[in-house]
Amino acid sequence: MAGWIDSGNAVQASVVGLARELSDPVRLTALQLLAAEGPHTMVQLADAMGVTPPRLGNHLARLRAAGLVTVEHTGRHAVYRVTRPEIADVLTALARYAHHDGLATPPRTSSPVDVAHTCYDHAAGRLGIAVFATLVDGGALDPPDGRTGELALGADLTALHRLGVDPDAVAPRRRLALACLDRTHRVPHLGGDLGRLVLDAFVADDLVRRQEGTRELLVTARGVERLPVLLPGFTPAT
Structure with missing residues (x-):
């Protein structure tokens, strides 16, 4: 004892x-x-x-x-x-807990920008985070391990294909995929050329629309219906 x-x-x-x-x-x-x-x-x-x-x-x-x-x-x-890649799991769990609605301290007021906006040429906010989580959880991307910011394709690309993306379309000399820390939510969203391809596919399918002169992405009525199916856990509402 x-x-x-x-x-x-x-x-x-x-x-x-x-x-x-x-x-x-x-x-x-x-x-x-x-x-x-x-x-x-x-x-x-x-x-x-x-x-x-x-x-x-x-x-x-x-x-x-x-x-x-x-x-x-x-x-x-x-x-x-x-020192140890497992710290990423600890930090992600803390960030998700901090955004949980059940906390005694009310979270700050959300906005459309929190839901979806651009970071360079890829999606950020809750939309970008959901893309990252869906691809990692589905085995299309290996999770970050802290040794490099670059991500490797996983063994099962089904989740990536469901988003309308062909990884062979990545531009030459561009990095395939990056874990990009979302500055608002403190968990990664998907960067790199794969992030660009995902956002382009969403725009082409009229799930989101770019807003001229701003970084905000507007989730369309079609996106409100389709995105939660493609990205489990994603809620378009602010």
């Missing part, structure tokens, strides 16, 4: 330590970026997060001390990556 208690105390201490590091928004965001998009230099992380490198450096030192990230020196650059 004593051994079981000691083991439980060690696990509890580990969980408490992890929670302490994730409680800071700078460290949390740095981990989210590294887990979703793969290795970054400190300058790349600082630019993406909008913080100064010296401030970020202190937080990265804490994450290293906690065993959550590692650093590799390549020439003049220090490249950071997550």
Whole structure:
């Protein structure tokens, strides 16, 4: 019994330590970026997060001390990556829980932009997240592991074909698929040329329409009917 208690105390201490590091928004965001998009230099992380490198450096030192990230020196650059890919599952679960309607603290008011907008040439917001989750859950894409931001095709492309996309149509010299951290919802959406092809297919099928002069994507009446069928869990309503 004593051994079981000691083991439980060690696990509890580990969980408490992890929670302490994730409680800071700078460290949390740095981990989210590294887990979703793969290795970054400190300058790349600082630019993406909008913080100064010296401030970020202190937080990265804490994450290293906690065993959550590692650093590799390549020439003049220090490249950071997550130590264990499983941290992505923890961060995704926390982000989804934080957006759950049952929380005591009401979430901020949603908007059409939260539902669907563009990020470069691919879909972001809840629509882009649903595309990513559908393809990973369906086995069309391998999940990110924190080692690289690029995603590989999985063994079962059925979910991809159901979205009207042929992966052989990817443009030469463009990266196939990327896990791109959704800055609003803190979970990945699908980037890369595959993300572009999915959005183009949705537009061609009149499921969504681009809004001139804005990044917002309008979900059409046809999209309201069809998208929840194609993307389980996606709800077009704001």
